[in-house]
Amino acid sequence: MRVVALAFGCVLVLGGAGAGWLYWHLDHNIRSVDIDGALGDDRPARPAATASPSAVPSAAPVDTGVLNLLVLGSDSRTGKENKALGGGDSGGARSDTAMVVHLDAGRTGATVVSIPRDTLVERPACPTRSGGTTAVAYGVMFNSAYSVGGPVCAVKTVEHLTGVRMDHYLEVDFTGFADIVDALGGVDVTTPVAIDDDRSHLDLTAGEHHLDGKQALAFARTRYGIGGSDLDRIKLQQQLVKALLDKVSTEGLLTDPARLYRTADAATKSLTADTGLDSLTELTGLARSLGGLSADAVRTVMMPVVPAPSDGNRVVPDEPEATQLWKSLR
Template identity: 50%
Template sequence: MSAESTPEPGIPGPPGTSGPRHRAKGRRRSRGKRGKGLLITAWTAAGILVLGGTGAGYLYFKLNDNLKSVDINQALGSDRPTKTDNGSENILVLGSDTRSGSNKKLGGGTDDGSARSDTAMVVHVYKGHKKASVVSIPRDTLIDRPACTDSRGTTHAAATGVMFNSAYSTGGAACAVKTVEALSGVRMDHYLEVDFSGFQKLVDELGGVTVTTTENISDPDSHLKLKAGTHRLTGAQALGLVRTRHAVGDGSDLGRIQLQQAFVKALVNQVKDVGLFTSPKKLVDLADTATRTVTADSELGSVNSLLDFANGLKGIGASHMTMVTLPVLYDPANPNRVIVVEAKAKLVWNALRDDRPIPKSAGKGTVSGGAKGVVTSS
């Protein structure tokens, strides 16, 4: 999505003040209808397939036909960061939606058929595949987007000072991967994309996801109203939670990212708790929805490949996942945008490249959104 068409995030008050929030001059912010903290659902969906691999063998061809793939390696060629050989893996997990069909209804947008992405997560799986770090990249981060060629062979010129999420709307998956690699200097080994419209159904088929809210959340824009306490969220409520921002923290997209990260952990826990083998129909429905929801890079673009990949991740529980946000500050020239704190970001990316834990110092002195702890997994 271009900067011109992206809903504006909430705007914090001036640093050091506690006065009312204000809105920067310029275009009026549209309502946030497409927030999708469901990005890591791709990982979870793959795990569902692992759990049902042997029992759903007769569905192989049907599930294989459901999967969509994109050849990232062919599109990007050799002009990429060096692939590390230390046993770790980096996966760019992206949420996307087209403004048509069920996505139009869920996202509240116009039926223009365009594809958009709001949030991205870089998942680093450490050597041994027993733990992972997840780095969220705010959609409103101002970056220099490299020139890129999309999967259709169309080349898009480089751009300076554009929003991060414009990479996907400009050149699709290939451009998004190249932009992340340019930003981080880290090679993405795989790409997983989760479709917006499949998320609600997936959560419902899991039987809901349990979270605890530490304060009341009421946001008419995302149609979410929860009292403080423990809740078993339906698919519709989960969508409301991962897209809300006005009702928590400073009202910015950074606060929403914190809710999304908490939901991801709850979702991972939920998958482990679901008794899939007790209900063959549930198993089939979950596998069907999961494969319809995911687009993968060509190396993962078959059921067998996705099963093998997910089998290496199934031992990573929520307690073994570290969730951070790319170190950013609000842009002094436009509080609707954030800018990367380069020195702090380098600590994050160097840690991933070297397969080390992300140092806590990377997040000090940066903005977070103020919603941490509002939602926890139960």
């Protein structure tokens, strides 16, 4: 969002036909899904919005109230580029990375809660594109919601699990994430142990590393090289999120317009957003509201879980801690 906001600001400064084409191109990169229209009113209550004056005198006030976003990483398994990045041979797509991003009132702090994909949940009935509904399913893996009903079912399942209204939805696809990291010039991470995972094609010694896009994607996907647990993989994903926040905040993209455009192009090409966040203008408005949010003010946690009684390879929410966590985000 910050990259898109920077690019949008440059477009406004440029003006003229060239700027108009840049805006049109970046804006039309973003794919859209109508979550609100599909789910209707049978959802958790939405917190009241509050607005604060913009730091830019000529700009409209920005919403600075509590906001919750569901951010998914979709692991597409098809296409030449995805297979080259370790996508495999099976069809379809999965949501192997799921994070609820909670923005505090005032937007000076945030909490990112990872939901393990192996969590056994009750998947509610979800509307389908054909006009029907999927059946309610009990004790199924969390990431099956996306496979069965796409973004709409993923949002409904998260809201059913948490009791928290998802105000917005953002999805970054498999190859797009690698392109964003490459456009930024790579990202720096530290691993306390060596990682050797043939499945994600990642081989790192213990210590500090500068990762390109393909390596960063493997870093986010690996689990067999760090014990085989999805919970261990989540720790690496959260480390990567913080590293990317630091990268964007310190990179000085405004001084390199060509790299800024490449990054914004990669970011918007990789995005699917709900209809309230599917344009440069809307993404920029949200980014402006986060102007005072630093990487140090972002807390990363995982939904408390315990091994599932029915299957030691799966997990279930650890109660009452999980419910208490979600209540704190409403």
